[in-house]
Ligand SMILES: Nc1ncnc2c1ncn2[C@@H]1O[C@H](COP(=O)(O)OP(=O)(O)OP(=O)(O)O)[C@@H](O)[C@H]1O
């Protein structure tokens with residue numbers, strides 16, 4: 172069985188084909204050290220893992236969650252954990268599997284000549300073939316790993332269907348949890364002409380601001396809760412549920428809105444600097460809808476040629492699945 176896995180730093184997106192249909196699941200990365208005790212949580216499934224001699228557990232709401240928002244994450248314990256954990260969220264019974272995973276574009280290609288960085292690719296494969304165990308449970312056995320670049324494959328079918336010619340330059344902007352990745356594709360994937368990554372710009376800017384604002388409103392929250400609030404920022408009922416100090420609800424929401432604006436401006440600026448006049452722009456990644464407006468503002472003449480992909484967060488894993496896993 173084959174799974175396509177976009178193992179981002181904040182969420183793992185996993186896609187597979189079952190009964191001729193593409194299925195997608197998003198599994199957030201929220202792990203902490205040590206194990207959870209089963210006694211406290213009746214009937215709820217718990218995931219206690221062990222890698223070597225280190226114990227980890229999945230804990231969605233812990234504010235002690237280990238950080239996965241750095242590049243080294245791609246090659247460490249947490250990545251191995253998050254991939255196995257995502258596989259278990261598919262509902263498929265554990266079996267031997269082949270997986271396709273992704274590396275950030277600037278890890279996958281050498282920035283200076285756009286050639287594959289074979290050392291990084293081999294390192295990622297080795298990491299995912301390591302031994303891991305689940306307490307009182309069975310894990311998938313990963314038998315084969317293939318590595319692909321992040322972001323760019325997300326637009327495969329969109330490009331093929333859009334009737335472009337061999338000279339069209341498409342700018343792909345991927346707004347992830349921690350990084351902004353951009354790449355330029357010439358024609359229908361004839362060539363990747365340049366790549367750019369910025370590990371200081373991502374949705375986590377907004378998440379951090381939201382967490383700070385929440386803390387100031389007597390409501391310390393995990394990354395996950397803060398992200399949910401960002402998604403549900405127009406849902407007053409939800410906001411009142413997570414914000415304890417009700418007098419500060421408007422203020423918290425305003426902090427979030429301001430930061431979204433700031434994120435959009437920063438990305439629009441980076442994009443314009445990276446590529447002044449692309450023929451088309453494609454927006455992918457979980458943060459894509461937060462920045463659509465700002466991107467339109469810096470490329471005013473492109474209009475409809477700026478495309479927000481459908482379900483932008485899952486787009487990459489879905490496309491990889493359709494193209495390679497079938
Ligand atoms: N509809 C939405 N509105 C606002 N934010 C969203 C929405 N959907 C997802 N997000 C947020 O987008 C962020 C990035 O998601 P994504 O899965 O693309 O990141 P990632 O791939 O884990 O990160 P990276 O690519 O930097 O490694 C997450 O923090 C998520 O909470």
Ligand SMILES: [Mg+2]
Pocket residue numbers: 179180321345347348456
């Ligand atoms: Mg990503």
